[in-house]
Amino acid sequence: MGKGVIPYTHPLALWSFGLQQRDLISCAFEESDLVIAIGYDLVEYSPKRWNPQGTVPIVHIGMTSAEIDSSYIPIVEVIGDISDSLMELLKRTDRQGKPAPHAIQLRPEIHAEYERYANDDGFPIKPQKIIYDLRQVMGPEDIVISDVGAHKMWMARHYHCDTPNTCLISNGFAAMGIAIPGAIAAKLVHPNKKVVAVTGDGGFMMNNQELETALRVGTPFVTLIFNDNGYGLIEWKQINQFGKASYVKFSNPDFVKFAESMGLKGYRVESAVDLIPTLKTALEQDVPTVIDCPVDYEENIRFSQKSGDLVCHIWE
Secondary structure, X not given: OOOOOOOOOOOOOOOOOOOOOOOOOHHHHHOOOOEEEEOOOOOOOOHHHHOOOOOOOEEEEEOOOOOXXXXXXXXXXXXXXXXXXXXXXXXXXXXXOOOOOHHHHHHHHHHHHHHOOOOOOOOOEOHHHXXXXXXXXXXXXXXXXXXXXXXXXXXXXXXXXXXXXXXXXXXXXXXXXXXXHHHHHHHHHXXXXXXXXXXXXXXXXXXXXXXXXXXXXXXXXXEEEEEOOEOHHHHHHHHHHHOOOOOOEOOOOOHHHHHHHOOOEEEEOOOHHHHHHHHHHHHOOOOOEEEEEEEOOHHHXXXXXXXXXXXXXHHO
């Protein structure tokens, strides 16, 4: 939820963490001798996952006091306006001659894995590739709104930000169907920015009727559908827990014809090389647009298997 507070291009940025599986950045937490938690909400990523024994010292900096549990007991709390608190701490901190953080060794490996999908031509398109291409099209101040589903996990991991509030993700209660109304609001507030609602087909089918509202109030944004004809996140969790999935597949209408029937523009991605030009065309329209993009969610299980085998070799 803090995407963009540190630009993803900053040499000390290790991007996002918080997926349920172990990830490369987990290696950094396993070696940490201090965690400074700034504006941290326990609903983001349970401290039991990154401090299971409660042994890592924590400094809590936030607007409110820490919510204490067995894995989150700060040794120091700084309560107040976060920006003021950080500026006051900065004035009192000697930053000269300090060595680079040990964990920065992870950055080349994290960056290389991200770039690995730049030229992937598989179809249906891997979620990493869809998000990589979306990042190439969106400017540093443009806004994406992520719905809830398997794509949300990939957006959280792979969509990187230069500035705050340019990637908005429903967390906590994580209500499906947020993307389209969220994009309407974003476009009303920022009419000159590109806005993309990223959603699964399940989330899209929950309140796609609000595209009529988008057309009526004059908010031209793009709805990018990760289409797998099912509830991808539920399937992912079922397979991880039970080894098989049940009752998660369904059929969809023709999303292009659906969009056109509402007076919108509709596009269907037919190959990996289609996505960037399709996104660019859609973002130029003066009415809301819908892009139907088939997604290869076999990557979900591959990621779970890879994370289960992860060895933090850089510390050896």
